[in-house]
Amino acid sequence: MRGIKTGLLRDVETRPRIAGDAFKSKPVANRLYQTSTMAALLDAVYDGETTLDELLQHGNFGLGTFNALDGEMIVTNGVARQFRAEGVAAQAPGSLKTPFACVTYFEPEQCFNIDRPLGKEGFEAEVDRLVGNPNLFAAVRFTGQFERVETRTVFCQCQPYPHMLEVVKKQPTFSMESVNGTMIGFRTPAYMQGVNVAGYHVHFLTEDCARGGHVTDYKVTRGQLEVATIADLDIRLPRTQQFAQANLNPEHLHDAIMEAEGG
Template sequence: MRSMKHGPVMDMDARSSALGNGLSRKPAANRLYQTSTMAALLDAVYDGDTTLDELLHHGNFGLGTFNALDGEMIVTDGVVRQFRAEGLAAEVPGSLKTPFACVTYFEPEKTLTLDRPHSRESFEALVDQLVGNPNLFAAMRFTGQFERVDTRTVFCQCKPYPPMLEVVKKQPTFTLNSVTGTMIGFRTPGYMQGINVAGYHLHFLTEDQKKGGHVTEYRLVRGLLEVATMSDLEIKLPRTEQFAQANLSPEHLHDAIREAEGG
């Protein structure tokens, strides 16, 4: 199995800036940085003003999407990868922008080796128990073997952008059987629904770093679970015309996000 780097990674621009200011401290760990909101994405705000280079100043671990809803994003070890409609992973230039992403410098606070199969429900219950506090954000990473992982990606959209619920009706889906890889993501408290995705939001990358996407269902076999709680949150809201005109408090927001996320 591929070895994983668990410590925070600072990109070269950030490192140079810190040294230039006479600072050498490492970035704050387990501090969540988010661009825009899930409610905005639901209302077809698919263009943001944050580049991937800017995003990586705030974390080396996370997930999101790309401008024009051009596929799913996973950030591992400070590398951003894009899953497009065919479900294949590819590294992308730092000049690309994102309308929604969440990143952190992940430092596990608790680890647990799992040696028996778990369904999605039993795994999430286990993570909840390990994290403890239901009112804090949590980051998690599971590295190991899966009996099955169901993923989805989304097509790049053209203006005028359709609402997200229309987009996901046509999304490509994939089933990966007997696969080894890494599943990462965040657990968001229920009171933050609309700001983020309440509950679990997970993305998957195979061990060979070639396939994956947004996780909709899974059953794991064995591996290593790592978790950390997060009480510091920074949200950067876009200054775009799309965002200014978005309806961020629609009726049935909870049900719409669950449908959009495949939950």
């Protein structure tokens, strides 16, 4: 499949400078770097090998979770923040590891000012219109005013790890009204369900960087929508025994992921 690579991959291109000078690294914009798969997370593969320091070498924008499913992750402007069970945001140390995360160096290709209320379906329709191609990934950022945002986080889990569908039954949920902030995430093509989350997967951070989490519903009022298409994927698959024993193609995979993600 074009643009998809597996293994330990580089996220920078190198180009020669004038003779005698050292090579200079240049980040590649709008290429998705992903650790593990959503199907593995669904099957309770909650421990990964990638540290946040390593993850942030591959992007300054993205989302994910932490080992032992210890909260939700948002990466904005190169800073990774952790929303734990209480929904409060805190900068995460680079030594923390992640079992699943997606990041990119986000460079918007299109910007659109939203000046009217839009719910989840209307907002996604605007993104689809701007992106055009339903078979490409897209990175999405909205900065502005929200009439409401519904979020959730997850509790840190203990081994033996329960299935994710059991975890989300007890997840803390939060409702914020008349709030300013940033919502970021990715739109994944339907054919990639299980590798990632088909459709929209977005996280939210308040303007004061104090609260947020995984978004389950929302209504925007006004603000700036920015999008970029993504045609290249780098996927790093774990070499752990837990991943080797995971069932990555269960029955009703789509329904299970939608339930887990609150879709």
